[in-house]
Amino acid sequence: xxxxxxxxxxxxLEIERRHLVNKINLIDEKEFxxxxxxxxxxxxxxxxxxxxxxDVASPIAKNEYLKGLIKTTNVEKSFENILGTIQGxxxxxxxxxxxxxxxxxxxxxxxxILVSIENDLYKQLEDNDCSKENIANLLYDFCxxxxxxxxxxxxxxxxxxxxxxxLKTRINDLREEILERIxxxxxxxxxxxxxxxxxxxxxxxxxxxxxxEYKKQLEFCIKDSLxxxxxxRDELNSVIHSYKQEIESVKYYLMDSIKQYNTxxxxxxxxxxxxxxxxxxxxxxxxxxxxQNIFKLQNRLIWNFTISIIITIIIAISLITYFLx
Numbered sequence: 001x002x003x004x005x006x007x008x009x010x011x012x013l014e015i016e017r018r019h020l021v022n023k024i025n026l027i028d029e030k031e032f033x034x035x036x037x038x039x040x041x042x043x044x045x046x047x048x049x050x051x052x053x054x055d056v057a058s059p060i061a062k063n064e065y066l067k068g069l070i071k072t073t074n075v076e077k078s079f080e081n082i083l084g085t086i087q088g089x090x091x092x093x094x095x096x097x098x099x100x101x102x103x104x105x106x107x108x109x110x111x112x113i114l115v116s117i118e119n120d121l122y123k124q125l126e127d128n129d130c131s132k133e134n135i136a137n138l139l140y141d142f143c144x145x146x147x148x149x150x151x152x153x154x155x156x157x158x159x160x161x162x163x164x165x166x167l168k169t170r171i172n173d174l175r176e177e178i179l180e181r182i183x184x185x186x187x188x189x190x191x192x193x194x195x196x197x198x199x200x201x202x203x204x205x206x207x208x209x210x211x212x213e214y215k216k217q218l219e220f221c222i223k224d225s226l227x228x229x230x231x232x233r234d235e236l237n238s239v240i241h242s243y244k245q246e247i248e249s250v251k252y253y254l255m256d257s258i259k260q261y262n263t264x265x266x267x268x269x270x271x272x273x274x275x276x277x278x279x280x281x282x283x284x285x286x287x288x289x290x291x292q293n294i295f296k297l298q299n300r301l302i303w304n305f306t307i308s309i310i311i312t313i314i315i316a317i318s319l320i321t322y323f324l325x
Contacts, residue, residue, distance in 0.1 A: 042103035049096040082207070089203065093196055100192075107182055250323050254316040261312055265305060272301065 276297075 038106050042099060042106060046096065046099040046103055049092060049099050052092045052095075086203075086207075089200070093200075096192065096196070246323055247320075250319055254319060258312055258316070261308065265308060269301070269305075
């Protein structure tokens with residue numbers, strides 16, 4: 001036996017037995033380490049997600065977050081804030097479930113690797129590639145090379161082999177340990193799931209309660225507002241009706257006044273016309289002389305009539321403006 005750089009080498013004709021290990025199709029150690037590290041990272045990430053979820057959900061469950069959140073002056077904005085809170089809880093929950101799924105996926109990969117290793121090792125044991133005889137032959141060659149009493153080594157080997165736990169037992173123990181750890185993680189995940197469901201129920205219950213309460217308050221405010229609006233509408237309708245009556249009264253008054261004035265003017269005109277007719281009969285001989293005077297008199301009457309009408313209209317407009325103001 002020679003040593004170099006803390007490595008032991010067996011130089012014998014049976015050295016090819018050491019290559020039996022290469023017949024076992026074990027997975028690359030780097031991949032195994034990578035998956036193991038990924039599981040640890042996923043566990044840390046999952047714990048962070050659950051801490052974030054607890055930070056978001058705990059104040060809600062303790063009625064510390066939604067107090068006074070809904071304002072009757074801006075109900076739409078209040079419900080948008082509540083929706084944002086619900087979305088935050090949903091996002092944290094979804095992230096936690098995703099991290100949980102990734103962790104379980106890596107655990108299943110690790111279990112697949114272990115099953116593959118176990119299967120290969122059992123196969124080699126059944127083929128006697130790594131049997132007791134191979135190990136005994138290897139020790140015998142080693143003893144022969146260095147002049148060691150093989151009988152003593154064989155006795156020691158027999159006793160040690162009987163006391164040593166078999167590879168199958170070791171693998172089973174390792175598998176049980178891994179399954180136990182997985183079971184603990186599953187229990188922890190179940191606990192987290194129960195906590196999430198509990199928080200969600202508490203939040204939903206509190207949200208429904210507050211929604212009902214604010215809905216009643218909103219309905220009460222709307223009812224009061226409608227009563228006030230109806231009151232103002234009735235008062236406005238009463239004022240409008242009063243103004244309409246006043247306007248109609250002024251209108252009728254003006255119409256009567258204009259009618260009376262027109263009647264009076266008409267009577268005066270008729271009187272004047274009759275008088276002129278009589279004068280015309282009496283002054284028939286002077287018609288040619290008085291035609292121009294009659295024409296001027298007629299123009300004067302028309303002008304007076306026009307002025308009277310304009311004055312009447314101005315009086316009517318003044319009265320309308322007075323009553324409207």
